Amino acid sequence: MTIAQLPIEMRPREKLLKHGASALTDTELLALFLRTGIKGKNVFVMAQELLERFKGFAGLIHASAAELKTFKGMGGDAKRSQLVAVLEMARRALTQQLTETTVMNSPNAVKQYLQLELAQLKHEVFAVLFLDAHNRLLSYQPMFRGSLSQTMVYPREVAKTALALGADGVVLAHNHPGGTVKPSQADMKLTRTLQEALALIDVTVRDHIIVAQGKYLSMAEEGLL
Structure with missing residues (x-):
């Protein structure tokens, strides 16, 4: 099942806009970012497997572009570089919080x-x-x-x-x-x-x-x- 096939109230983007990002599970949050899966694997399964492979977002934070490339569906430079950039922004945001408070x-x-x-x-x-x-x-x-x-x-x-x-x-x-x-x-x-x-x-x-x-x-x- 793709995101578009879900009832509107269950789609990650709509849930985020209505209830905030904290209402999404880790899988939903990552699926929203990935947008699409690959042949034979919908985006939710792909997101779940990615989180399991790297042991959650904390593991993804430390994953290099080369390590992500070994995961099927993350071979494209655009998606891989975007994910690395987003995770690095999260790390820097937390660092900034600690330097300012x-x-x-x-x-x-x-x-x-x-x-x-x-x-x-x-x-x-x-x-x-x-x-x-x-x-x-x-x-x-x-x-x-x-x-x-x-x-x-x-x-x-x-x-x-x-x-x-x-x-x-x-x-x-x-x-x-x-x-x-x-x-x-x-x-x-x-x-x-x-x-x-x-x-x-x-x-x-x-x-x-x-x-x-x-x-x-x-x-x-x-x-x-």
Whole structure:
């Protein structure tokens, strides 16, 4: 069934105009963008399979044009480049929101941002959000790659970057590709080490957020800082 064959009230565009974009499912939203499917596969099936292949919009955010090209129906340069551009606009919009508002007053925006940046990665990445005195985002920087139990995170590098940016505080973040967001002993030890190191230059650790696909944990909210 094509979009045009649906009853008017069930068509994604009409639902969006009447109820807003939030009323659409992920599949409907992507189908609205794709507009048409391919031979033997309607646009809704194609959208659903695309979301499953890349594990949702968060995965699509990280998909390159070359990766999208491997998906049947996304081989055309126009559709593929448009999707990459739209997803990049979403990422930049969220970044802009964090630079213009107080990060600590927008915890959900921070978690959504980190979900987009980290949750779908197959390897562990340790990143830092550097904040100004008003808790606005100065810079997001992935700094170390690999399991925290195997790859050393150098506090001096975090401190050096904080000084260079004139940061007043930081939010630490990393992903757990295995799916659990429970902090390990290595996570706890690293957090304490960074707290102590950054305190020497009057930079405070505001939070340490662990993300996995579809979930997150804030150490500050759990009383672990």
